[in-house]
Amino acid sequence: MSKHITTSEKQTIALGKKIASGLKDGEVLALTGDLGAGKTTLIKGIAQGLGIKKIITSPTFVLMKVYQVNSPKASRRGVIYIRQFVHIDCYRTKSPQEIVDIGADEYFGDKNTVVVIEWAEKIKKILPRQTKKILLELGNNQNTRIINIT
Amino acid sequence: MIILGIETSCDETAVAVIKVDRGNFKILSNVVSSQIAIHAKFGGIVPEVAARNHLKNMLPVLNQALIKAKVNQKKIDYIAVTNKPGLITSLLVGTETAKVLSYVWKKPLITVNHLKAHIYANWLPSGVGGAPASHRNDRAEAPDLPIKFPSIGLIVSGGHTELIYMKDKFSFKNIGQTLDDAAGEAFDKVAKILNLGYPGGPVISKMATKGKPDAFDFPRGMINSKDFNFSFSGIKTSVLYKVRGLKKLSVKQKTGIAASFEKAVVDVLVKKTIDAATKYKVKTILLGGGVTANKLLRNEMKKNVNVDLLIPSFNLCTDNAAIIAAAAYFKILKKDFTPWSEVKVEPN
Numbered sequence: 066m067s068k069h070i071t072t073s074e075k076q077t078i079a080l081g082k083k084i085a086s087g088l089k090d091g092e093v094l095a096l097t098g099d100l101g102a103g104k105t106t107l108i109k110g111i112a113q114g115l116g117i118k119k120i121i122t123s124p125t126f127v128l129m130k131v132y133q134v135n136s137p138k139a140s141r142r143g144v145i146y147i148r149q150f151v152h153i154d155c156y157r158t159k160s161p162q163e164i165v166d167i168g169a170d171e172y173f174g175d176k177n178t179v180v181v182i183e184w185a186e187k188i189k190k191i192l193p194r195q196t197k198k199i200l201l202e203l204g205n206n207q208n209t210r211i212i213n214i215t
Numbered sequence: 216m217i218i219l220g221i222e223t224s225c226d227e228t229a230v231a232v233i234k235v236d237r238g239n240f241k242i243l244s245n246v247v248s249s250q251i252a253i254h255a256k257f258g259g260i261v262p263e264v265a266a267r268n269h270l271k272n273m274l275p276v277l278n279q280a281l282i283k284a285k286v287n288q289k290k291i292d293y294i295a296v297t298n299k300p301g302l303i304t305s306l307l308v309g310t311e312t313a314k315v316l317s318y319v320w321k322k323p324l325i326t327v328n329h330l331k332a333h334i335y336a337n338w339l340p341s342g343v344g345g346a347p348a349s350h351r352n353d354r355a356e357a358p359d360l361p362i363k364f365p366s367i368g369l370i371v372s373g374g375h376t377e378l379i380y381m382k383d384k385f386s387f388k389n390i391g392q393t394l395d396d397a398a399g400e401a402f403d404k405v406a407k408i409l410n411l412g413y414p415g416g417p418v419i420s421k422m423a424t425k426g427k428p429d430a431f432d433f434p435r436g437m438i439n440s441k442d443f444n445f446s447f448s449g450i451k452t453s454v455l456y457k458v459r460g461l462k463k464l465s466v467k468q469k470t471g472i473a474a475s476f477e478k479a480v481v482d483v484l485v486k487k488t489i490d491a492a493t494k495y496k497v498k499t500i501l502l503g504g505g506v507t508a509n510k511l512l513r514n515e516m517k518k519n520v521n522v523d524l525l526i527p528s529f530n531l532c533t534d535n536a537a538i539i540a541a542a543a544y545f546k547i548l549k550k551d552f553t554p555w556s557e558v559k560v561e562p563n
Contacts, residue, residue, distance in 0.1 A: 100404055101452035105395060119563070123396045123448075125403075126374035127225055127302050130563060167304045207456045 081110015095185030098201030220540030223309035224301025228272035231536035232284035243284035295543030299561035333503030363498035372504035373399035391443025422473035430471030
């Protein structure tokens with residue numbers, strides 16, 4: 066477990082890039098944290114770290130966005146490649162079944178794929194056992210965030 | 216010609232039938248799953264917002280759209296369907312339905328970009344079989360004036376915030392977009408912070424009418440940036456910290472926050488749109504998407520825009536299939552059809 070305190074959006078993005086550098090394909094990251102805690106910002110950093118050039122926007126409305134990872138330099142982990150980055154947002158979902166209904170769970174643990182999930186506590190029941198948990202908390206200052214990774 | 220439109224890119228299962236006669240549009244039916252109750256014998260409608268029961272809803276909605284339009288398959292000339300952007304599994308229900316209809320009924324198929332359809336909403340009259348568009352800025356008396364180009368389009372909804380440059384009625388060039396949250400999403404999330412329920416747009420607007428727009432100073436993200444991009448994530452956080460700082464909110468504080476938040480979002484949308492219109496020297500501004508149902512946005516645009524301004528009527532701002540059929544018309548003019556076997560969905 067590691068605890069990080071960031072004091073700006075820039076630092077949260079930098080932490081995301083650092084997380085990305087240690088990712089293997091098939092990994093699932095479950096993010097938990099209140100509105101405004103920095104979940105999407107951290108994910109922007111992870112995506113940048115994976116070499117994704119597209120703008121990462123919030124998937125709250127559409128529930129899931131899938132990005133192709135093309136940069137071999139950023140995605141190469143030994144002989145393993147990360148080719149897909151799946152960004153899921155459970156903010157509007159009421160039950161894990163809805164995530165199953167849209168087929169999102171089929172990406173969990175999938176070869177060549179990294180999955181990040183916002184509001185993951187809502188679908189705890191269907192998360193794979195090896196899921197990496199990231200807890201984000203609001204600091205007392207508007208720019209401070211406390212981020213715990215387990 | 217008669218066009219059947221199908222839309223399933225996000226929450227709504229929607230089917231519509233429109234008739235286009237020498238460039239004049241008439242909506243024969245426009246059925247949206249969340250807005251109707253269908254008898255159980257057709258399978259019933261599942262109304263929950265995020266339930267994504269497009270598969271269950273599709274046939275009853277299609278059936279209803281044909282009945283209301285008083286048309287059968289013989290009268291339909293073309294099938295139009297949204298194939299991007301959206302949620303892949305939702306899009307597939309629409310495209311698979313359209314493919315089957317195209318194959319079985321032997322009708323040409325047109326794939327439609329959902330975002331462009333929000334702009335083409337401005338070519339439609341208001342309501343089913345309704346009077347010609349009465350939504351045009353200070354030219355309600357002359358609704359048949361042609362739409363002049365070049366123009367700037369602002370698409371603003373729960374999932375999108377984009378500025379588009381159109382040199383003519385067929386061409387779309389993205390010149391800016393949100394870098395994080397869509398404007399409509401900010402409304403929903405601020406409504407949640409204020410405990411006002413879902414969807415956030417209408418409840419915030421209602422609260423805002425009772426509050427002072429200058430009660431609180433919320434950030435107008437990227438309002439002075441040189442590009443045409445937007446950011447609405449910061450204002451959400453700003454509202455959150457304001458609410459945390461105030462502990463228990465009085466009614467006056469709540470209405471003040473709603474009004475100040477709404478004003479801040481609208482200020483950014485209006486300024487960026489007008490800046491784009493000035494830079495690109497356009498003759499018209501076209502709005503589209505669910506947030507354009509917001510009254511403050513409509514009024515501020517009308518007040519500040521000094522070129523032609525078009526805003527869809529309220530029922531055509533949110534997701535529906537009449538706008539999909541309308542967008543298809545412009546591809547039909549260019550004979551831009553897709554064989555049913557070659558239809559692809561493109562979620563992003």
